[in-house]
Amino acid sequence: MNRRLPKERQRFPNQAADASPASQPKCKILRPSATNDDNELSARQKTLMAAFQSSIKFYTPQRERRAKLSLLSQVVDHLRNRHLDGFFEPLSVQEILEEMSILNELKSNIMWLENEALPDNPKINVAPDGKFSFKPKYGIYNRVDLYKLLKHYDNKGLGGIEYDDIAECVKDADKVIKSLGDTAFDYMNPKTKKRVIYFNDKIYDLKVDNDFKKMWRSVCVESVDEEHVQEYLTQRGLTKISVDDTNRPATLPARGNRRKLSNKRPRRLVNFKSNAHIKDILQQYPLNKKS
Incomplete structure (x- = not known):
């Protein structure tokens, strides 16, 4: 029997334990660092996004109303300038906007001009065919x-x-x-x-002599009575126009003393004519006196 076998047998479990996935250290995923090109690309994207957001029109009721009124004012001014330049033929809303180089206007604003704004404007005249022209207050041209x-x-x-x-x-x-x-x-x-x-x-226009104007402006009569004024005028050869008192209208009595005038006409005395055509045959008879 080989002597190495027992040693290798003892080493095998230890190697198996070391080779298990739980015992192995986790591998770290290394991400590549951002380069200068990536930084420039991200900055460019940010600027494009900011420009896109700024170009978007966020319409609110107040802004929409302001835009409509501004458009109406521009249209009225354009029609007035055409009238002053001698162009009096009426135009449709689409023709007016084309002359003003407004080609991307909202359809709702165009309908508002055609149906409400221009027909109700006192300075705009509406033709029978639905076209519009400027209507001045007076019909004068020269x-x-x-x-x-x-x-x-x-x-x-x-x-x-x-x-x-x-x-x-x-x-x-x-x-x-x-x-x-x-x-x-x-x-x-x-x-x-x-x-x-x-x-x-x-x-x-009354032509007045300059000497008389100077004399008039040099005279101060605020603290002078009528007698002194008459004397001053007489010394300089000027006469005062006088009016007879008889020609003046009679002064009315005070309001409390006035009598209410009657609306009735004065009675006229009627002279009855006698029967002149039968005076020759008329006879007088004495009255019978009762005793």
Whole structure:
């Protein structure tokens, strides 16, 4: 019998125990370290993601309303500019947006313009075929039309016309107003801070001598009575216009002493005519007196 066999037999269980999976140490998985290319790629992905998130439109009711009102304002301004440039033919909403180079507008906003915003706007005129054009407040297009309108307002006692309304009707409103010369009067309203244009009728221009103006401005009559004023005017060859007291209307009594006037007409005395055509045959008979 070989002497090595007992020793190997004793060594075999020990080797088997060492070779079992439980006794073996866990293998560590080594991951490769990130390289510079991987770092650049991750940074590029982060920037692209941030740009994508910033480009997304998050619509809220308030932002949607602001976008609609902004679109409406742009459309009205475009139609007004077309009107001032002499283009009066109406356009559809799609044609208006194409002229404005707005090609990616939402369908809901386009429907809102066609059905609600533009038809209800007082500055927009709706044609029978559903197209839209600008509607100014006054139908004036040049200098002559503006002159006639100002004169009409003056004759009817309607006052002046605001500059903003004229600027919506006539192109280069300042030049047109200046071309009217003295017939137009430009006034700035101190309360509203708006310009108002009035018609200046030369018939009412009163030419006064400069010497009289200087004399008038140099005289102070705040603390002077009527007698001194009359004396001052007489010394300088000026006369005062007097009115007879008889031509003045009679003063009415106080309200408490007034008598209520009657609405009845005064009675007229009626003269009855006698029967002149039968006076020849009339006879008088004495009355029988009872005794």
